[in-house]
Amino acid sequence: MPSKPALTPSSSRISTWLDPPTKFSMFRTTSELPATADLAIIGSGFSGASVAYHALKAYPALSIVMLEVGDVCEGESGRNGGHIRPDFYTYASQITAKYGSEEAARLNKFERDDFEAVKRLIKEDSVDCETVEDGESWQVFLTQEEFDEALREFTMMRDLGGDVHDIQVYMRNEAIGVTGIQGCFGAIVSPGSRISPTKLSHTKVLHVALNNCNDATQYSSGDCVSDYSELDEFEHLDMNALRIVPKKSSYVHKITTSRGTLLANKVVHATNAYIDTLLSISSNVRDTTKSPNGVVLVTPIRSHALEIASVGIRRKLSLDPSHNITNMNFNRGGEYLIQRPNGNFVLGGGRRFGNGNGIESFNNNTTAETEIDGSVDFYLSFFFPQILCFDNSHYLSPPKTVLGERDTNEAYSADYGIVKQWTGIMGFSVDEYPLVGKIPSFLEQGQEYCIAGFSGHGMPRIFLAAKALVRMILLEDDDYRYDCQYHSTVGPMHYRYIEGTIEVAENVQLPQCFAITEERLTKMISLAKRKE
Ligand SMILES: Cc1cc2nc3c(=O)[nH]c(=O)nc-3n(C[C@H](O)[C@H](O)[C@H](O)COP(=O)(O)OP(=O)(O)OC[C@H]3O[C@@H](n4cnc5c(N)ncnc54)[C@H](O)[C@@H]3O)c2cc1C
Incomplete structure (x- = not known):
């Protein structure tokens, strides 16, 4: 008598990709949480890891702290179906209706380029990510x-x-x-x-990022970010410890974690499905609309x-x-x-x-x-x-x-x-396209960025979206531009990153439908309210 399929597996809910654990499992680079960082990345999935990778490639001396509530790659990136499948056409009419036909062709090219970039990355050394x-x-x-x-x-x-x-x-x-x-x-x-998403995200992307990094780059598993706010305490901070100091504003982010507090100049939210729990968009909307629940964008x-x-x-x-x-x-x-x-x-x-x-x-x-x-x-x-x-x-x-x-x-x-x-x-x-970019000033006054909401199709989109975001963070920002100009005219300042070689991240054209704009967010907020 043939047996029936076993519907209950013998092992627990650990995914195939997390078993055996990667060498970064429950990894922490420091016993104490660093006090400051140029860039804090919240979330260590493929998005967070890719941001760290591109940021350190562009500015090797940048100090980054990456915070992760669980184990490394334990979120969606460690639990997916193992495909990297660029979508070349299925959205043609939908994107054309919303953004025009050029945008549909642009997204086709973006996914194609992303897939090629991931393949090149995998080829660079012999890490086996199960790809063909x-x-x-x-x-x-x-x-x-x-x-x-x-x-x-x-x-x-x-x-x-x-x-x-x-x-x-x-x-x-x-x-x-x-x-x-x-x-x-x-x-x-x-x-x-x-593709094995954990081998790609961590054995490869995070590994390369950490190999490229300096002693100011830190990774921390098991640190839950529970709160953050913008401070106006610029004068009270140790100027030497803060390698990048805003010139035009005095905002510094205070990030409260389960291990203590971190002050960061810029923050990237790479928390995926949990973005609304931290990002204050929803609470800002709540304040302005008096809606008791705010809105959920992801x-x-x-x-x-x-x-x-x-x-x-x-x-x-x-x-x-x-x-x-x-x-x-x-x-x-x-x-x-x-x-x-x-x-x-x-x-x-x-x-x-x-x-x-x-x-x-x-x-x-x-x-x-x-x-x-x-x-x-x-x-x-x-x-x-x-x-x-x-x-x-x-x-x-x-x-x-x-x-x-x-x-x-x-x-x-x-x-x-x-x-x-x-x-x-x-x-x-809410509109099923990723949210990649700076949070507009009508919602946030600080230096906050977001890469999230890949809506079940992140593997052929995240790597280049992160590259575009890094370029945005480092080069489209007035403070960095100011420092670059300052450096070239009056010589090095004491800020450490200025001493590093500044490589301009290659320009990647982010699809318009991924970009966070005031117009798109306003539409998303009203769409989210209708869905409530
Ligand atoms: C079953 C399944 C199958 C899928 N199959 C595919 C597929 O075949 N192909 C494909 O392209 N895509 C697939 N996807 C989607 C793909 O896996 C995702 O798009 C991608 O992994 C998202 O990566 P991410 O880094 O943005 O999110 P995540 O990997 O979820 O990373 C976010 C991280 O943020 C951390 N975090 C959250 N809140 C906090 C906090 N407060 N403090 C600190 N850390 C925090 C989380 O623990 C998590 O590690 C699938 C998803 C699932 C669930």
């Missing part, structure tokens, strides 16, 4: 309607000048021949790869993933050896699948079947990554055998409509086991 150089990412369509919709978006992107030269469309029979998925109606194939949404043993399945994503399929996605990206080098599969998604669509409400500063939603878990366990192993001649209805048939469903009569099962909290911004 010429991987194929297959978007597999399980209904004709979805396939037609994707073809319309693809055609639109091509016609408006987006780069789609390496994207292939496969009609039904060809797609079935390569994937073996009998129920598919067609596929669109683009460059992409599987909504925490729980998403699930599983690692499934290859034993008993014995097949590759591609049945045709001339194709190197590394990842697949289905149902408008709702489900996504990779195959790891050891043959195991990682499947994620199903959140539309979860409680409240996976939308979570949190108390400040908690990380609720441990609970599994039974309906999502069941759906994923149900979906997988249909796709890869068994009777996939048609796409069965979602589990809520077939729960009663579960015991008799032939699809379950197979021997596969779930090795691990975990959830992660995604940060969805």
Whole structure:
């Protein structure tokens, strides 16, 4: 009698990517929290790590303190589905309607450039992030309607000048021949790869950042930032200790952590789904609107993933050896699948079947990554055998409509086991585009920046978005410009960073739809209020 799939894994909720822990696990560079920093980065996920990386590449002598409430990479970046899949076209009509066709083509280029930049970074040394150089990412369509919709978006992107030269469309029979998925109606194939997010974020990005750094760069796991404010105590601070001193304003941020207080000249919020708990946008809005709850600009949404043993399945994503399929996605990206080098599969998604669509409400500063939603878990366990192993001649209805048939469903009569099962909290911004940039002065008076809200699609966007943000922080800021000019005319001052070589970060054109502008924030705030 064949066994039924094991729905409950033996191990706990630690994701595949966090096991074994990286060498930065619970890492702290100093026993005491440093008193001051040029730049404080709150959050050590792929966003925070990428900001540190680019900042130190541009200004090696910058003093940075990175603060992390949990363990390193323990947030969304350590719990994802393991894809780096630039999206070259699916948003064509949506972006064109909101921002114009040039912006749609710009986003296509940005994701392409980001993917290439991440690949170059991985190649620079031999860190194995499980990526595949010429991987194929297959978007597999399980209904004709979805396939037609994707073809319309693809055609639109091509016609408006987006780069789609390496994207292939496969009609039904060809797609079935390569994937073996009998129920598919067609596929669109683009460059992409599987990726271990922790190996990328920490073994690679954070490692390089820390190797590049000076003794003033510090990293601290387990430090919860609970509060921060802008100070007007400039005169009382030790001028030598503060390497970058604002010339035009006297704002210094006071960051309250579980280990003490840090004074920083600039702050980057890289806290993803938790951005609203710290960033005072919501409380400012609360003050001005008298709304008791303020507004939530980035909504925490729980998403699930599983690692499934290859034993008993014995097949590759591609049945045709001339194709190197590394990842697949289905149902408008709702489900996504990779195959790891050891043959195991990682499947994620199903959140539309979860409680409240996976939308979570949190108390400040908690990380609720441990609970599994039974309906999502069941759906994923149900979906997988249909796709890869068994009777996939048609796409069965979602589990809520077939729960009663579960015991008799032939699809379950197979021997596969779930090795691990975990959830992660995604940060969805109100308009579903990331928030990258300086917090406008109508909301904040200090030097605060934000990189968050990647809405479940951060891997092909974060690295270059962080680079653009660093350029903004270092060069578009009056104080830095002032110091650079001062340095070139009157010689070095005693501020330490001035002694370093100032490399101008290469210009990266941030998509307009990512940028934090007063206009966009105003729209987001009213959208958020309507959703309340
Ligand atoms: C199940 C799942 C599957 C996914 N699959 C994919 C995929 O295949 N491809 C893809 O592109 N994207 C995927 N994503 C999304 C992707 O992982 C994210 O876009 C990306 O990791 C976000 O990185 P981040 O650094 O912005 O956030 P995070 O990694 O969440 O980092 C934020 C950090 O801030 C810390 N923090 C929060 N509050 C505080 C505080 N007060 N003090 C100190 N520290 C604090 C948190 O602990 C956390 O470590 C997936 C997400 C999930 C959950």
